[in-house]
Amino acid sequence: MGAGWRRVSEGVKQSWHLTEKNFLPTSNARNTSMLREAATFADHLKHCEKDIRNLKNSSEAMLTTTKTVLSAPLPRVYEESANGKAVPVSTPAPGPIGGGFQQEDLGRISKETSKKLEAEVLAPMNRWTTAFSTVETRMKKLEQVRLEVDSRRHTVSQLAQKIEKQRNKLTAAGDRQKGEDNLEATIRRMQHKENKLAASRQSFKEQEALVYQQLAQLIRDGVWLKSYLAAVMRLQQEAYLVAYNALSAGVKTQLPLPPMSPDNALPAPSEPAAIPANRPFDPAQVLNKRPPGKENGIGGYTAKEELPSAPPPNMPTMPAHRRTESRGYDRYAEPAY
Incomplete structure (x- = not known):
């Protein structure tokens, strides 16, 4: 075998x-x-x-x-x-x-x-x-x-x-x-x-x-x-x-925008500028009011027209985390605003 x-x-x-x-x-x-x-x-x-x-x-x-x-x-x-x-x-x-x-x-x-x-x-x-x-x-x-x-x-x-x-x-x-x-x-x-x-x-x-x-x-x-x-x-x-x-490492190349491009246009006048974060709180500005005699940036307050040391009781308080910029952020619907 x-x-x-x-x-x-x-x-x-x-x-x-x-x-x-x-x-x-x-x-x-x-x-x-x-x-x-x-x-x-x-x-x-x-x-x-x-x-x-x-x-x-x-x-x-x-x-x-x-x-x-x-x-x-x-x-x-x-x-x-x-x-x-x-x-x-x-x-x-x-x-x-x-x-x-x-x-x-x-x-x-x-x-x-x-x-x-x-x-x-x-x-x-x-x-x-x-x-x-x-x-x-x-x-x-x-x-x-x-x-x-x-x-x-x-x-x-x-x-x-x-x-x-x-x-x-x-x-x-x-x-x-x-x-x-x-x-x-x-x-x-x-x-x-x-x-x-x-x-x-x-x-x-x-x-x-x-x-x-x-x-x-x-x-x-x-x-x-x-x-x-x-x-x-x-x-x-x-x-x-x-x-x-x-x-x-190289220099970033950007294509220049053409003249009169919408991105080069000036911001709309209806949009207010942002308020600096370190600027003191001004209740008159928030309420869109100006004291009498201050329309042209001249004059002063009288004794009766002096600003109160604290905002009125019915005025809403500003959260500590709230940004101080103006409503320019509202148009982006920022949820934290």
């Missing part, structure tokens, strides 16, 4: 529990348990690696798009000329949208961050997943060797039972010589099978120890995943900080 057929048939027997009642399969329990949990961890690692690559590609695209957009020219304000043509309003320095931003820094930090992510994060994670795939392959081979060992154990056990039966059949009759020859042949065959069984067991023992060491090393290396994720956050933070400084 070939080794391949032995493994297949033994696998079917153990799957369907067709082995002898007292037969205990060769144990590979520790590697099986470790591989199962390592496979779950490998799935998490693959998701992390996928998201990190998506983040890297998105960051590269963001910085590249930012550089392209900010290098584009600013839109211009047009006015219609006397002959009916649209002409741009003259501005001091139209320039690009980004003004004085540092284009070189955006391109440089994008490339540097991608290289660091590949070297410091993605490459070690990829080595872990590659090592795990190697262990998975070796685990499959180890399972085949384990089935071969059990199959040879069955063979040796069956030959031992056959030898025992042949010995019991030996008699003093003339057939004794033939029975002894058959017994001797069976014993030689069993010794040959035992040698193969010993070789299979030794192979299984060596491969089982190798798989165990590799799985244990993978599990110990798994604690570095947190450091890899922290490195991703650090590298992205540094990249966007450099990009932010590159955008804010």
Whole structure:
């Protein structure tokens, strides 16, 4: 019986529990348990690696798009000329949208961050997943060797039972010589099978120890995943900080407003100016009243016309948190006013 057929048939027997009642399969329990949990961890690692690559590609695209957009020219304000043509309003320095931003820094930090992510994060994670795939392959081979060992154990056990039966059949009759020859042949065959069984067991023992060491090393290396994720956050933070400084380092370019723009118009005369916060409280101003003789800003108060030292009892008090500006804020419907 070939080794391949032995493994297949033994696998079917153990799957369907067709082995002898007292037969205990060769144990590979520790590697099986470790591989199962390592496979779950490998799935998490693959998701992390996928998201990190998506983040890297998105960051590269963001910085590249930012550089392209900010290098584009600013839109211009047009006015219609006397002959009916649209002409741009003259501005001091139209320039690009980004003004004085540092284009070189955006391109440089994008490339540097991608290289660091590949070297410091993605490459070690990829080595872990590659090592795990190697262990998975070796685990499959180890399972085949384990089935071969059990199959040879069955063979040796069956030959031992056959030898025992042949010995019991030996008699003093003339057939004794033939029975002894058959017994001797069976014993030689069993010794040959035992040698193969010993070789299979030794192979299984060596491969089982190798798989165990590799799985244990993978599990110990798994604690570095947190450091890899922290490195991703650090590298992205540094990249966007450099990009932010590159955008804010230059002089901000603003498009001048055209003449007679509504934003350049003077405020409406009906809107009173704001009252400074440190100005003393004037009840006459709040009540929109002026003392007699003060219409033109001249004259003074008489003894009877002096202002009271405190506001009238029916006058509403001003909350301490209320702003002292005039009703210019009312039009914005400020809730705290």
